[in-house]
Amino acid sequence: MINLTEGQCGLCAHFGEAHPQEPQLVQIRTSRSAPEQYVDSCGHSDHKLDHLRVSAISGCDGFQPAT
Numbered sequence: 001m002i003n004l005t006e007g008q009c010g011l012c013a014h015f016g017e018a019h020p021q022e023p024q025l026v027q028i029r030t031s032r033s034a035p036e037q038y039v040d041s042c043g044h045s046d047h048k049l050d051h052l053r054v055s056a057i058s059g060c061d062g063f064q065p066a067t
Protein backbone atom coordinates (compact mmCIF):
# COMPACT_ATOMS: atom_id res chain seq x y z
CA MET A 1 0.00 0.00 0.00
CA ILE A 2 1.12 3.54 -0.76
CA ASN A 3 0.04 6.58 1.23
CA LEU A 4 -1.65 9.23 -0.89
CA THR A 5 -1.35 12.99 -0.60
CA GLU A 6 -3.58 15.78 -1.87
CA GLY A 7 -3.19 16.16 -5.64
CA GLN A 8 -2.90 12.47 -6.43
CA CYS A 9 -5.53 10.68 -8.51
CA GLY A 10 -6.63 8.38 -5.70
CA LEU A 11 -8.00 11.39 -3.84
CA CYS A 12 -9.45 13.11 -6.92
CA ALA A 13 -13.18 13.33 -7.64
CA HIS A 14 -12.51 12.29 -11.24
CA PHE A 15 -10.80 9.02 -10.31
CA GLY A 16 -13.34 6.26 -10.93
CA GLU A 17 -15.95 8.99 -11.36
CA ALA A 18 -18.36 6.60 -13.10
CA HIS A 19 -18.54 4.31 -10.05
CA PRO A 20 -17.77 6.39 -6.95
CA GLN A 21 -19.42 3.93 -4.56
CA GLU A 22 -17.21 0.97 -5.52
CA PRO A 23 -15.98 -0.45 -2.19
CA GLN A 24 -12.29 -0.46 -3.09
CA LEU A 25 -12.45 3.14 -4.27
CA VAL A 26 -14.24 4.21 -1.10
CA GLN A 27 -11.58 2.36 0.91
CA ILE A 28 -8.81 4.21 -0.94
CA ARG A 29 -10.38 7.56 -0.15
CA THR A 30 -11.11 6.86 3.48
CA SER A 31 -7.74 5.28 4.23
CA ARG A 32 -5.86 7.69 1.95
CA SER A 33 -3.78 4.78 0.73
CA ALA A 34 -3.90 2.49 -2.30
CA PRO A 35 -2.35 -0.71 -3.63
CA GLU A 36 0.69 0.08 -5.79
CA GLN A 37 -0.82 -1.36 -8.96
CA TYR A 38 -4.33 0.08 -8.59
CA VAL A 39 -5.58 1.85 -11.74
CA ASP A 40 -8.95 3.33 -12.65
CA SER A 41 -10.54 5.59 -15.22
CA CYS A 42 -10.24 9.38 -15.16
CA GLY A 43 -13.56 11.11 -15.72
CA HIS A 44 -12.16 14.61 -16.25
CA SER A 45 -13.71 16.18 -19.34
CA ASP A 46 -10.26 16.66 -20.89
CA HIS A 47 -9.41 12.97 -20.49
CA LYS A 48 -12.51 10.81 -20.57
CA LEU A 49 -12.92 10.79 -24.35
CA ASP A 50 -9.50 9.16 -24.52
CA HIS A 51 -10.59 6.60 -21.89
CA LEU A 52 -7.55 7.55 -19.87
CA ARG A 53 -6.69 5.16 -17.08
CA VAL A 54 -4.41 6.34 -14.32
CA SER A 55 -2.82 4.91 -11.22
CA ALA A 56 -3.86 6.09 -7.77
CA ILE A 57 -0.49 7.80 -7.36
CA SER A 58 -0.67 9.74 -10.64
CA GLY A 59 -1.86 13.33 -10.80
CA CYS A 60 -2.50 16.35 -13.00
CA ASP A 61 -3.60 19.98 -12.84
CA GLY A 62 -7.24 18.91 -13.15
CA PHE A 63 -7.23 17.51 -9.62
CA GLN A 64 -10.42 18.17 -7.66
CA PRO A 65 -10.68 16.78 -4.13
CA ALA A 66 -13.14 13.92 -3.72
CA THR A 67 -15.80 14.54 -1.10
Ligand code: SF4
Pocket residue numbers: 007008009012013014015041042043044047054058059060061062063064
Ligand atom coordinates in the same frame (compact mmCIF):
# COMPACT_ATOMS: atom_id res chain seq x y z
S1 SF4 B 1 -5.57 12.51 -14.08
FE1 SF4 B 1 -6.02 14.46 -13.07
S2 SF4 B 1 -8.23 14.74 -13.27
FE2 SF4 B 1 -7.78 12.58 -13.68
S3 SF4 B 1 -8.06 11.51 -11.74
FE3 SF4 B 1 -5.89 12.09 -11.90
S4 SF4 B 1 -5.71 14.09 -10.86
FE4 SF4 B 1 -7.89 13.71 -11.30
